[in-house]
Amino acid sequence: LAAVKEEAAGFLLRAEEQLTIEAEKKEAPISFATTENAFVAEGWIPTEAYSDFEATITDAVGDHVEVEELERASFTPDGNHHTEPVAGGEGGDGAATDATPEAATDGGHAGHGDDEPPVVQDNGGAAGPFELLVQGFGRPKYSEFDPTLLVFLTFPLMFGFMIGDVGYGVLYAAIGYFLYNRYEGTFRELGAVAMWAGAFTILFGIYFGIDVFGYHAYPLFGLDWPVDGKGLSPADLDWGLAFLVVSVLFGMIHLNVGHALSFVSHYQQHDLKHALYEGGSWLLILNGAWIWIFSQHLPGPKPDFLFESVSILTFGTVSFAGFPVAVGIGGLVAAAVGVGLLAVGEPAELAEVLAPIVNVISYARIMAVLLAKGGMALAVNLLAFGAYIDGEGEGSFHFIFTPEYLSYVQEHSVANGGEYELVFAGLTTAFEPGLVGVVALLAGIAVAFVGHVVVLLLGVTSAGIQAVRLEYVEFFGKFYEGGGKAYLPFGYDREYTTDD
Numbered sequence: 001l002a003a004v005k006e007e008a009a010g011f012l013l014r015a016e017e018q019l020t021i022e023a024e025k026k027e028a029p030i031s032f033a034t035t036e037n038a039f040v041a042e043g044w045i046p047t048e049a050y051s052d053f054e055a056t057i058t059d060a061v062g063d064h065v066e067v068e069e070l071e072r073a074s075f076t077p078d079g080n081h082h083t084e085p086v087a088g089g090e091g092g093d094g095a096a097t098d099a100t101p102e103a104a105t106d107g108g109h110a111g112h113g114d115d116e117p118p119v120v121q122d123n124g125g126a127a128g129p130f131e132l133l134v135q136g137f138g139r140p141k142y143s144e145f146d147p148t149l150l151v152f153l154t155f156p157l158m159f160g161f162m163i164g165d166v167g168y169g170v171l172y173a174a175i176g177y178f179l180y181n182r183y184e185g186t187f188r189e190l191g192a193v194a195m196w197a198g199a200f201t202i203l204f205g206i207y208f209g210i211d212v213f214g215y216h217a218y219p220l221f222g223l224d225w226p227v228d229g230k231g232l233s234p235a236d237l238d239w240g241l242a243f244l245v246v247s248v249l250f251g252m253i254h255l256n257v258g259h260a261l262s263f264v265s266h267y268q269q270h271d272l273k274h275a276l277y278e279g280g281s282w283l284l285i286l287n288g289a290w291i292w293i294f295s296q297h298l299p300g301p302k303p304d305f306l307f308e309s310v311s312i313l314t315f316g317t318v319s320f321a322g323f324p325v326a327v328g329i330g331g332l333v334a335a336a337v338g339v340g341l342l343a344v345g346e347p348a349e350l351a352e353v354l355a356p357i358v359n360v361i362s363y364a365r366i367m368a369v370l371l372a373k374g375g376m377a378l379a380v381n382l383l384a385f386g387a388y389i390d391g392e393g394e395g396s397f398h399f400i401f402t403p404e405y406l407s408y409v410q411e412h413s414v415a416n417g418g419e420y421e422l423v424f425a426g427l428t429t430a431f432e433p434g435l436v437g438v439v440a441l442l443a444g445i446a447v448a449f450v451g452h453v454v455v456l457l458l459g460v461t462s463a464g465i466q467a468v469r470l471e472y473v474e475f476f477g478k479f480y481e482g483g484g485k486a487y488l489p490f491g492y493d494r495e496y497t498t499d500d
Helices: 002-031 047-064 125-137 148-163 166-182 186-207 234-269 272-293 305-313 325-345 347-352 355-362 364-385 403-411 435-478
Strands: 072-075 081-084 387-389 397-399 421-424
Touching: 125 148, 125 186, 125 435, 148 166, 148 186, 148 234, 148 364, 148 435, 166 186, 166 435, 234 272, 234 305, 234 355, 234 364, 234 435, 272 325, 272 355, 325 347, 355 364, 355 435, 364 387, 364 397, 364 421, 364 435
Parallel strands: none
Antiparallel strands: 072 081, 387 397, 387 421
C-alpha cells in the first residue's frame, strides 16, 4: 500500500482537482441568468480588482463579452444601501441614489437589491490569527467595525494575567508552536493565538515573582522582588485586593472602548442626537458612577483597598486617597445626565440602568481566575513538597522539598518557640529514607506531575473561556452584531495542477 501510494498519490490528487474544476465549470450556468444565446453573471468583487478582472475577461473572449461595473455600494449599519458614482458606468447618473431590488431601466442593467456584500477580513501580521476568535462570535458585517485588532490587544493580556506563570506559559507557547508549524487552517491559527497567550503568561509570571509552576523562583537569583505574590499567602493578601482593583479598572477601559465604538457607529448611522442617546448615555453612566465610587463622597461603605491599591501597585511611589468630594458629586451628576438621555432616547433600556456597574464588576472574574489557578498550583506543591509560613503565620509560603529541612522547620515551629508555622509536611518530605520513603517520594512526584498537567488544562478552559466571555458578552455586546457573509470567490485555486 505504501508503494502504491507513493506511485499513484500525485496522479490521483491531480486528477481529482482537474475533475472538480471541470464539474464546477459544467455547473456554473446554474448560477447564471441564461437565454438561448447569452447569459448574465453578476457578483461582488473588490473594487481594486475590477480593472484586472475586466482586462482578463476581454483578453479571453474579445468582443463576445461586455463587462460593466453596475454600482459601487456603500452600506450603513441601518441596512440602507446607497450607490456611489461609477466612472464610465451606466448603472447610475453620477449622483448617489438608493439601490432598489427591481432591475434598473437603463437598458436592462440590474441592481444588487438587498444583497449585502461579502466580507474579507484583512488583519495581516500578528493580529490575523485572532480573526478566528471574532468569527467564533460572528463575522463582521460589511458595515461593521472589525474588532480583531482589539481582541489581539486584549485577549492575550487577560489570559496571561489570569495564569501568570512562567512554567505554564512556556508549555502554552510550545503547544502553540507545535500547532502552528504542524497544521494549516484553524489549528494553525489556534497555535498562533496560543503562542501569544503563552508569551503574556510568561511575562506576567515574571511579574508575579518569577512564578514557575506555583513556585516563586526569584530568591534563587538573589533578587528582592517587589511583587510579594498573587494574594494567596497571609503576607500578600493586599496584593490580591490590588489585583481586584486592576481587574475593575481594566473592565472600565474595555467597556469605554466598546461604548465609544457604539457612539461612533450610531453617529454614522443616524446623527449626533441618536449617538448621544445610544452611546453617550452609557458613557456618562459608566464613568460617572465609577468616578463616584472611587471618590471620597460618602466614604463609609467604600472599602479602603479601593484607594490603597494604587500605592501597592506603584510600590509606594504614588498615593491615592480617592477623588475629591466635588469630583465624586460631579460623577453622580454626569451619571444622572446619562440616565436622562437614556430616558428620552431609549426609555425601555432604563431597566438596565445599573448595567455599567454590573458589567465592570463582571471583570472581577479576572482576579478570581488568577487566585483560583494560583491556588491550585499551590495546593499541588503543598501535597507534593510541603510548605511552611514564616513570621508566626503572617508571612509567605515556603516549600520544604527535603526531609532534613522539614526537621529544621519542625524544630523552629511556633509550638517549639520558633517563628515557623508548618502548613503541610508533603509526600516527598514526610518520611525518612526507606521503602515507605521511596513510595512516598514516587507518589509525590506523581502528584506534582499529574496535578500541574490538570492545572495546565484547566487554565485553557477557565482563563480561555473567561477571556472569550468578556470579549463576547461584555465588550462585543456594546457595539458589535456580526453575521456577515464570507467572501467565496467564484473559481478554484489550483494546488496540484496548472492551467496548462
